[in-house]
Amino acid sequence: MITRHYLVSFPLVSVWLVLGFACATVGGSTFDLRFSQLAEALISLWRPHADVDLGSQLIISIRLPRVLIAAGVGAALAMAGALMQGLTRNPLASPALFGINAGAACVLVMTQTGMLLFLSELPSIISTMIGAALSGVVVLTLGGGLHGRLHPTRMVLVGVALGALLLALTRALLILDEQSQLILSWLAGSLMDTGWDHWHQLWPWLLLGSLMAFYFSQKLNVLALGDEMAIGLGVSAINTRLWASLVVIVLTASSVAVTGPIAFVGLLVPHLARYVVGHDYRILMPFCALLGAGLLSWADLLSRYLAFPSETPIGLVTALIGGPCFIWLANRRKEYAL
Amino acid sequence: MTYLMVVRQAQKILLLSLCLLFSINGFARIIVDQGDGLTIEGQPKRVVVLEYSFLDAAVLVGINPIGIADDKKPERILPKIKALLSDYTSVGLRGQPDLETIASLKPDLIIADSYRHEAIYDELKNIAPTLLLRSYGAEYSQLLDDARVIGAALGKPAEMAQALEQHNQYMADFTQRMKNASGNIPEQSILFAVTNHRVMTMHGSKAFASGVIRRLGLQYIAPVNDERAYIQVGLEQLLDMNPAWMIIGDYSADEGGSDILNRWRQHPLWQRLHAVKAGHHVAVDPKAWSLARGVFGAERIADDLSKALLL
Amino acid sequence: MMKASVARQNRATRQAILTRQTMMLSLVLPILLCLSAFASLYMGSLSFSDALALDFIISDLRLARIVIALLAGAALGLSGCLIQGVIRNPLAAPDLMGVSAGASVAATVLFLLFPALSLGWLIPVAIFGALATLGLLLLLLRHSNLGPTQLVLTGIALSIWLTAFTDWLLVSHPQQTNAALVWLTGSLWGRGWNQVWVLLPWFLVFLPCSLMMAFKLDLLVLGDETAQSLGVDVVKTRRWILFLAVVLAAVSVAVCGTLSFVGLIAPHLARLLVGGDHLRTLPAAAMIGALLVLIADLFARTLFAPLELPAGIFTALIGAPYFLFLLTRYRGW
Numbered sequence: 016m017i018t019r020h021y022l023v024s025f026p027l028v029s030v031w032l033v034l035g036f037a038c039a040t041v042g043g044s045t046f047d048l049r050f051s052q053l054a055e056a057l058i059s060l061w062r063p064h065a066d067v068d069l070g071s072q073l074i075i076s077i078r079l080p081r082v083l084i085a086a087g088v089g090a091a092l093a094m095a096g097a098l099m100q101g102l103t104r105n106p107l108a109s110p111a112l113f114g115i116n117a118g119a120a121c122v123l124v125m126t127q128t129g130m131l132l133f134l135s136e137l138p139s140i141i142s143t144m145i146g147a148a149l150s151g152v153v154v155l156t157l158g159g160g161l162h163g164r165l166h167p168t169r170m171v172l173v174g175v176a177l178g179a180l181l182l183a184l185t186r187a188l189l190i191l192d193e194q195s196q197l198i199l200s201w202l203a204g205s206l207m208d209t210g211w212d213h214w215h216q217l218w219p220w221l222l223l224g225s226l227m228a229f230y231f232s233q234k235l236n237v238l239a240l241g242d243e244m245a246i247g248l249g250v251s252a253i254n255t256r257l258w259a260s261l262v263v264i265v266l267t268a269s270s271v272a273v274t275g276p277i278a279f280v281g282l283l284v285p286h287l288a289r290y291v292v293g294h295d296y297r298i299l300m301p302f303c304a305l306l307g308a309g310l311l312s313w314a315d316l317l318s319r320y321l322a323f324p325s326e327t328p329i330g331l332v333t334a335l336i337g338g339p340c341f342i343w344l345a346n347r348r349k350e351y352a353l
Numbered sequence: 354m355t356y357l358m359v360v361r362q363a364q365k366i367l368l369l370s371l372c373l374l375f376s377i378n379g380f381a382r383i384i385v386d387q388g389d390g391l392t393i394e395g396q397p398k399r400v401v402v403l404e405y406s407f408l409d410a411a412v413l414v415g416i417n418p419i420g421i422a423d424d425k426k427p428e429r430i431l432p433k434i435k436a437l438l439s440d441y442t443s444v445g446l447r448g449q450p451d452l453e454t455i456a457s458l459k460p461d462l463i464i465a466d467s468y469r470h471e472a473i474y475d476e477l478k479n480i481a482p483t484l485l486l487r488s489y490g491a492e493y494s495q496l497l498d499d500a501r502v503i504g505a506a507l508g509k510p511a512e513m514a515q516a517l518e519q520h521n522q523y524m525a526d527f528t529q530r531m532k533n534a535s536g537n538i539p540e541q542s543i544l545f546a547v548t549n550h551r552v553m554t555m556h557g558s559k560a561f562a563s564g565v566i567r568r569l570g571l572q573y574i575a576p577v578n579d580e581r582a583y584i585q586v587g588l589e590q591l592l593d594m595n596p597a598w599m600i601i602g603d604y605s606a607d608e609g610g611s612d613i614l615n616r617w618r619q620h621p622l623w624q625r626l627h628a629v630k631a632g633h634h635v636a637v638d639p640k641a642w643s644l645a646r647g648v649f650g651a652e653r654i655a656d657d658l659s660k661a662l663l664l
Numbered sequence: 665m666m667k668a669s670v671a672r673q674n675r676a677t678r679q680a681i682l683t684r685q686t687m688m689l690s691l692v693l694p695i696l697l698c699l700s701a702f703a704s705l706y707m708g709s710l711s712f713s714d715a716l717a718l719d720f721i722i723s724d725l726r727l728a729r730i731v732i733a734l735l736a737g738a739a740l741g742l743s744g745c746l747i748q749g750v751i752r753n754p755l756a757a758p759d760l761m762g763v764s765a766g767a768s769v770a771a772t773v774l775f776l777l778f779p780a781l782s783l784g785w786l787i788p789v790a791i792f793g794a795l796a797t798l799g800l801l802l803l804l805l806r807h808s809n810l811g812p813t814q815l816v817l818t819g820i821a822l823s824i825w826l827t828a829f830t831d832w833l834l835v836s837h838p839q840q841t842n843a844a845l846v847w848l849t850g851s852l853w854g855r856g857w858n859q860v861w862v863l864l865p866w867f868l869v870f871l872p873c874s875l876m877m878a879f880k881l882d883l884l885v886l887g888d889e890t891a892q893s894l895g896v897d898v899v900k901t902r903r904w905i906l907f908l909a910v911v912l913a914a915v916s917v918a919v920c921g922t923l924s925f926v927g928l929i930a931p932h933l934a935r936l937l938v939g940g941d942h943l944r945t946l947p948a949a950a951m952i953g954a955l956l957v958l959i960a961d962l963f964a965r966t967l968f969a970p971l972e973l974p975a976g977i978f979t980a981l982i983g984a985p986y987f988l989f990l991l992t993r994y995r996g997w
Binding site: 107157168169171172173175176177179180182183184186187190191203278321322325327328331334335338339341342344345346 | 755804805813814816817818820821822824825826827828829831832835836924925968971973974976977978980981984985987988991992994
């Protein structure tokens with residue numbers, strides 16, 4: 016019975032993802048792009064030949080990396096959210112609500128505006144990782160981690176307050192650096208002008224992060240039974256938490272470094288996924304990756320059409336979609352059970 | 354129509370009738386602007402301008418403003434204008450000029466932008482008579498009309514008319530030269546964009562530079578159905594418009610060039626742009642082309658274009 | 665004998681505390697307010713002597729800003745205090761309940777779609793937006809018993825969503841954003857006597873109203889049944905107080921934009937300083953709110969002069985850490 020369930024849901028989501036991916040690569044253009052051109056582009060990618068028309072070249076060199084980044088970031092944030100929810104047994108845990116996104120963005124802006132000079136020589140992913148790690152530690156500490164009792168709502172409130180603090184700081188930095196026009200677009204998360212170079216910067220971390228996330232899903236299952244049970248089954252709760260937190264930081268930081276903070280993917284996707292495939296993290300994790308990738312591909316398409324021909328930052332699109340979902344989650348009558 | 358608008362209309366009518374009355378005496382004159390209109394007597398001596406375009410108009414009739422909202426970056430003022438300018442005080446950013454500094458200059462006329470400064474219009478009026486005109490996103494023809502208004506406000510309508518006549522002649526000469534030049538230049542499309550590290554912003558069909566280019570008898574290319582003056586573009590939109598000439602003003606030219614432009618130069622599709630293939634890719638000073646919206650700015654654009662287009 | 669002396673001693677301590685609190689309310693806070701108002705009057709991008717030479721700068725620019733900071737801050741402080749009193753929730757505040765965000769959305773829509781409408785419309789529209797948000801919040805929470813954290817969570821969720829909506833409106837109307845951005849970043853730049861005259865009537869009506877509620881709030885604190893038996897219509901009173909609080913918050917948002925965390929921390933500080941008696945807490949919260957906004961604006965104006973930062977950034981920089989501190993102290997999880 017259960018196996019049959021997966022046999023339906025995985026292919027369905029894959030088809031949905033591929034469809035979204037294909038539509039996002041050709042849709043919302045001032046050019047008249049067609050699916051046949053996408054096919055031609057993919058063929059030429061596999062077997063290069065000289066006489067590729069402009070549309071296909073455009074798809075290869077502009078559209079494809081962009082949608083790849085969207086899908087990759089979506090998968091990364093969704094897996095990060097699932098990991099966080101498993102780690103903290105908190106249904107509201109996600110990179111945005113816990114201030115991890117804001118921390119990464121704040122340190123990144125600090126380095127770029129020359130405040131943290133010693134970091135500016137290093138790749139931007141290092142600064143985002145430091146920021147993500149710092150805000151993660153603050154949220155865990157103030158969220159009750161010191162007393163060994165993480166309280167779900169308390170962590171969210173700490174995360175939101177921390178996020179507000181860091182956002183204010185980031186805004187001030189951008190205004191002082193005369194880049195206030197960036198506040199609206201970049202701080203919401205945007206895919207404008209991302210190219211293959213960004214993809215090359217993103218994918219190694221993404222690969223590393225997802226492999227580790229898959230590796231930890233078995234341990235998360237054990238952890239879900241409770242810490243004592245986990246120790247009884249030979250899984251070190253503390254070690255697992257520590258390593259999985261590192262994975263969260265890698266996944267979140269690498270995506271913030273490329274697109275800026277994109278909200279609500281990490282919150283929304285794991286819940287949807289759990290609704291469809293249940294609580295087994297070995298199944299949940301890959302399903303989250305697929306679903307997150309699909310969601311952001313479609314959001315990318317939407318971001319082109321919402322105010323065509325100009326673009327809406329993709330983070331705003333996800334916030335507009337994800338907001339009601341968060342309201343629903345925050346307001347469920349059933350007490351939190353994970 | 355709200356109560357306030359009715360009052361404003363009534364004020365305008367009253368002012369206009371006053372104008373008739375005074376113009377017979379020749380003392381004061383009424384100026385109709387984007388705000389409530391104002392009456393000015395004599396020639397204002399202490400003028401504060403809150404946009405570069407107003408500076409352009411003031412200098413054109415020989416007025417040296419005592420305060421300029423220059424974003425604390427004097428290098429943003431066109432060299433030609435700067436040469437005619439003696440000392441002045443910076444009043445801060447154009448977006449948020451410092452009211453205290455403006456007041457401390459004790460101006461007798463302030464010229465403000467109807468887009469940026471409407472929120473502080475009343476405060477400015479408390480400091481001195483304030484002329485509210487278009488500058489941000491204004492078209493070339495509107496700016497010339499407003500220059501006339503500034504000339505009238507400064508008590509130099511004849512000088513302004515003469516300066517504008519000269520300007521018109523300058524532009525007409527240029528248009529003629531373009532027509533006579535070889536290579537069928539008036540048929541070729543031109544696009545102007547500015548860039549900093551993170552974004553490339555093209556000027557739309559309503560922007561100042563595009564108006565000037567059309568005035569010179571040349572073709573300007575811009576997205577259809579897009580009324581905006583400034584449009585953020587990606588490489589994809591550039592390829593879509595594919596202009597014959599691409600004129601780019603890089604604000605980050607001193608810092609090793611714009612990141613975005615450097616990345617695009619490596620891009621395989623960059624070579625597919627007609628302008629790049631033909632070597633019609635011109636770098637200009639963005640401050641002159643985008644900020645100096647006025648007569649000096651328009652002539653600077655004409656000069657730059659003649660250098661670039663007429664080999 | 666022992667008992668009597670202990671009782672006397674207790675009474676003496678209580679008397680001392682009461683005297684201290686009265687001192688706070690009637691002396692220390694007003695003096696602090698006056699001091700920071702004078703500091704704001706004294707400091708600016710021009711030196712005081714230069715500014716004095718032009719009575720305009722002092723009397724129009726700085727004074728008007730100070731008055732607005734005082735009014736807006738007091739409105740926020742009062743609003744927070746009323747909300748926390750009536751919901752009996754230490755974490756409730758206009759911005760954490762999404763009410764401020766609702767007011768901003770309405771004001772932004774007004775700015776972008778009807779730019780010709782006059783300033784006077786802004787406040788009613790903002791109030792409408794804020795009330796609609798409160799209605800939505802209460803509708804969402806109709807089945808729960810308004811537990812402290814659930815209210816805040818739902819409020820934050822609403823707030824984030826509405827903020828995204830505001831941002832989307834701004835991004836999709838780039839030609840008109842300047843006015844809206846200047847108004848809604850939580851800044852006092854360019855505010856003058858005009859705004860004071862728009863703000864003042866609302867304030868004059870609703871400030872006495874909310875102070876009059878102090879007595880009823882104290883009765884509500886005794887519990888619904890006790891309050892009912894003392895002749896208070898609990899449901900009706902709650903509704904009125906919430907209405908007052910939302911209107912006060914919306915009025916301040918309409919004039920200054922979102923000054924975050926003021927409505928949250930002003931009542932807490934007030935209770936800390938003058939105790940939980942609402943006849944004292946309400947005026948104290950108003951004064952502390954005013955003080956916070958005044959100081960934030962002073963920093964915003966002078967720290968990087970003549971370049972100016974939005975005051976809302978500073979209230980967040982002061983308020984968010986305090987909120988974090990409150991969370992570590994809160995025991996009702």
